[in-house]
Amino acid sequence: MSTYFHLKRASKRFKLWTLLVGSLIVLCWVGMALAAAADGLLEVHFIDVGQGDSILVLTPDGKVMLVDAGDQRSGRVVANYLRAQGVRQIDVLVSTHPHSDHIGGMAEVLKTFPVAQVYDSGRVHTSKTFEEYLKIIDAKNIPFALARAGDTIRLGSQVSVHVLWPDGPRTILDYGDINESSIVLLLGYKNVAFLFTGDAGIQSEQKFLTKLPARQIQILKVGHHGSRSSTGAELLRATRPEVAVIMCGADNPYGHPHSQVLERLGAAQVRILRTDLAGSIVVTSDGQSYSIGGLAPVSTGGADGAAPAPIGRLININTASAEELQSLPGIGETLARRIIEYRIKVGLITDVHELLDVNGIGPATLEKIKPLITCF
């Protein structure tokens, strides 16, 4: 099929869906949400999908949002991860932009879980991956809408989700760099705010900053895997994040994260967490404070800091008991003891790959346990 025909077909489909949905009102989702963060807690999981993005949000009232699904090879990783968190259905699925490291895993996710609503950038791609993603949405008749700056995405009654980018009419976007079409979301739970920037670059940052409500954010999902083309000083000055999460693959061919970004974050005194080093990273929040990987909470100056929140069913290798470690595949009594001895020796484990230094843990075991553990 020619590219032109494909685009035209995709374009018609977009228009039809846009017309059908009509607005951004999310259809009432029938059925109980089975995945929920612990009482009163929001959980945000930055899932380790190597070089790519996939962010799971579990709201205190049991709603589920997934922002991106990694590349094609990660589809199963993401589906398994969601299952392990007790997710049975997805209320809101966001495809920030149609690059394969963000939508490659969508087909698997869409096949595995009922999805109530898809939000898309409206940027068309000619890849098979994008076509497959549209086909499944079409076949399963899933409500589909384009997200635009100024929209509010409904996700239960306790958290707010504001769309900051892309701007413009609710039609197919066809300008410039695909990364600059990324859906950018501001997620708020009482005093705690997260900014998810997809792969948006500095050019977009400067524009969406004007739409950002005047508030500090606590957690920034760093744009474009830590590429120097994103995370400008202006963004950091305006949002004053406390923690920056960089989602990238170990030894990726792009050299992400770029040293310029690490320097900018360092100059702004932002704590940096990286999925290539730490594996999946889970942030929990009661709306007043937040906790990373179940470690001591950081208060935002509201109420007193709560007790360390449990991390969503991931095992923190820095704090887990021998018994908890033994629940991991391939980890028996001896290896659990060696892990504990190792962490006493090194202090804090900051990179899950350090486990390869534990006698008896090889690459195959690490691959098996990596989706189940975190060190933050």
Ligand SMILES: [Zn+2]
């Ligand atoms: Zn990307």
